[in-house]
Amino acid sequence: MSMSLSTVTAPVDTARWPDVARLPRASPLRTAVARAVVRNALRRLPLTVKLRDGDRLGTGGPVMRVYDPAAFHRRVGASGLIGFGESYMAGEWAAEDLVGVLTVLAENAATLVPPSLQRLRGVWALKQPAARRNTPEGSRDNISHHYDLSNDLFSLFLDDTLSYSSAVFRAFPATRELLPAAQHRKIDRLLDLAGVGDGSEVLEIGTGWGELAIRAAARGARVTTVTLSVEQRALALRRIAEAGQADRVTVLLRDYRAISGRYDAVVSVEMIEAVGEEFWPEYFATLERLLAPGGRIALQAITMPDDRLLVSSKTYTWIQKYVFPGGQIPSAEAIERTALATTGLRVARSDGFGAHYAETLRLWRAHFEARAAEVDALGFDATFRRMWSFYLAYSEAGFRSGYLDVRQLLLTPGGAR
Incomplete structure (x- = not known):
C-alpha cells in the first residue's frame, strides 16, 4: 500500500489525543541528540528511509517515509519509543510495509541505541506512572481501558470464537477461514495440558469472551471463570448460555487475588501480561493456593528475552500508554525464577509457537483495516484506527523478528508431569 502525504494528515482531536495533537516540550540538545542517534541507527539498517527534506537513509529494504523530520525527531527526543509511536499516530511518518519496517527495528532493538547512552537509560527513559500499578483497584481500571472499549470493535476483527490470543495453525500461510479451528486447537492443547476432562473442577483466570470455558464445559468440566471486564462478562454470559453450558460455567467479575x-485445573490465556512484575510473586502464590492436590496449572504467556526484560522492565512504553496500561511481558526465565522463589510450583513443560502469533496478528490486522468504515461507525476516529493498526503491526513484528514468543507452560508442585 503506497501512502501519499495527504492520506496521513487528518486533523487530530486535541481533547481525545492531546499528546498526539501537540508536539511535546523537548530541549534543543535532547532533540539534537535524538536526531543524531536516530539517523545513525537508520543509516545502517536494511531499510529505505525517505525524509521529506530529500535525505535517504538505510541500506535498502522496506520503505519508511518521514513527512515531518523535525517533529519526528522532537517526539523521539522527548519520549523515545512513545514518541516514535505518537509520530506515526500523528501522520508524521508512514510505511508502505509497516510490519516490515517494524520487524527490522525489532530485530535490532538491542543495538539501536549506543551502549554509552543505554547506560543512561535511568536518566532519559520515562517511568511507568504510579497510577497504573496493578493493585486490585488499578487492575480494574487498566483492564477496563482496553477490554471495555467495545465488544463490537473486537468482533470486527476477531473470528467467530472471539479468541483474542494466539491461534495454532497446521501450516502457513493461513487464511481467515482457518482461524476458528486454529483457535480451538490452541484451547484444546491448553486444556489437555491441564488434564481437563469429565468431572474436573476448573478455574480460568481471564474469561475473555468465554470460548475456553465453553470448550472446557463441553468436556464435562465445571468451570469458574473470572474477569475484570464488565463488557466481556456480559457477552461471555450470553455466549455461554447460547452454547447450552450455563449450568456448568460460573462467570465472576472478580480479581484473581480474591478467588477462593x-x-x-487452573488455566489462563495471556493474562499474566496484565499482572505486572511487582505482583508476579503474589500471582504465582495465588495459583498455588487455588490448586487442589494433584492439580495442574496451564498458562499461555507472551514472553520476551530475559536480558531485555532486565534492562527495560521499569521503562514506560507506547503499548503501556495507549493499549495495555499496567502491562508487562515476562520472560520464560522470569516465570521460572518467580515460581521457584515464591512457591513450590515448577515449570514441567514449556512449548513456544511465536510464528503462529505473527500469523494470527496478520489476519487480525488485515480484517481490521478492511473494515475501517465500520470502525468509524462505532465512534472511533482516524487517529484511533492508526493507533490500533500500529499496535497490531508492532506486535506482529515482535513475533516475526523473534523478539517476542508465546508459550504454553505446565506448572505443577515440584514440576511433576
Missing part, C-alpha cells in the same frame, strides 16, 4: 476454593 481449590481446583483440579
